[in-house]
Amino acid sequence: MEIIAQYAKIYGISVLRYAVLSGIPFIVFYFLFSSKFIKSKIQERAASSKDFVGEIVHSLQSLVVLTLMGYIVLFSPLRTYSLIYHDIAQFPLWWLPVSFMLSLVVHDTYFYWMHRLLHHKAIFTFTHKVHHKSVNPSPWVSYSFHFIEAFTESLVLLVAAFIIPMHPISILLFTVIGFLINVYGHLGFELMPKRFRSSVLFQIFNTSVYHNLHHSKFKGNYSLYFRFWDKWMKTEHPHYEKTYDMIQEKRFGKATALNQDFSTSNYL
Numbered sequence: 001m002e003i004i005a006q007y008a009k010i011y012g013i014s015v016l017r018y019a020v021l022s023g024i025p026f027i028v029f030y031f032l033f034s035s036k037f038i039k040s041k042i043q044e045r046a047a048s049s050k051d052f053v054g055e056i057v058h059s060l061q062s063l064v065v066l067t068l069m070g071y072i073v074l075f076s077p078l079r080t081y082s083l084i085y086h087d088i089a090q091f092p093l094w095w096l097p098v099s100f101m102l103s104l105v106v107h108d109t110y111f112y113w114m115h116r117l118l119h120h121k122a123i124f125t126f127t128h129k130v131h132h133k134s135v136n137p138s139p140w141v142s143y144s145f146h147f148i149e150a151f152t153e154s155l156v157l158l159v160a161a162f163i164i165p166m167h168p169i170s171i172l173l174f175t176v177i178g179f180l181i182n183v184y185g186h187l188g189f190e191l192m193p194k195r196f197r198s199s200v201l202f203q204i205f206n207t208s209v210y211h212n213l214h215h216s217k218f219k220g221n222y223s224l225y226f227r228f229w230d231k232w233m234k235t236e237h238p239h240y241e242k243t244y245d246m247i248q249e250k251r252f253g254k255a256t257a258l259n260q261d262f263s264t265s266n267y268l
Contacts, residue, residue: 011067018059022139022183029189039251040189042212043136052140058130059143062150069154073161082161100173103160104225110156112229115222118149137186137215181225185211190247197248209244213237
């Protein structure tokens with residue numbers, strides 16, 4: 001009974017986090033200030049209430065699996081074999097942010113190859129297709145997975161816990177900030193400032209446009225946080241930067257790319 005109660009508590013916290021971190025951006029961008037952010041909207045089409053409900057239902061189901069893996073890593077006997085440590089003095093304080101950043105690198109690598117596998121025609125239909133029902137994603141899509149995909153997604157926490165010494169604070173940062181980045185990727189609106197385009201950061205980090213293209217075109221842009229793997233494996237959508245420039249031109253009113261037809265329907 002204690003195990004069930006502990007699991008239920010973690011699941012409740014996970015659902016609350018999902019509701020708050022997905023719900024607030026959804027309310028702000030899709031209702032309260034939708035007219036103010038209209039120029040930042042990536043796709044002109046509008047998703048329906050039915051889409052949102054389906055995304056929420058699938059996310060709540062996915063959280064059952066994701067929470068189970070979190071419980072296994074943090075509270076089951078398996079934790080004694082991991083590199084998770086609880087004495088914060090065991091490592092220098094600077095290791096907390098470093099281990100968190102390393103976990104993002106590990107996650108991005110894991111996610112890229114897992115994601116490409118899920119797009120294989122032999123398994124896409126009965127796994128990843130659930131997530132791709134959201135052609136025009138919203139914040140609610142962030143955990144909208146088939147249970148098999150939810151399981152493969154959850155394994156990254158196990159991988160990170162066995163290759164990176166991590167304090168529970170670092171794990172908390174990994175789960176919360178990682179999810180916030182995920183929400184931004186599925187937001188449906190681009191938020192990056194104008195100068196981001198000319199900075200070196202643009203060549204490193206993904207944007208909401210980046211992942212939105214993946215949902216609308218189904219192929220390319222498989223990574224989660226960084227552009228490295230897609231660049232190295234030549235899977236980055238060839239019109240990503242032009243599409244990004246179009247959105248930013250719409251937002252800021254100054255051309256950042258040549259005006260041309262950016263149709264990508266024939267890609268891959």
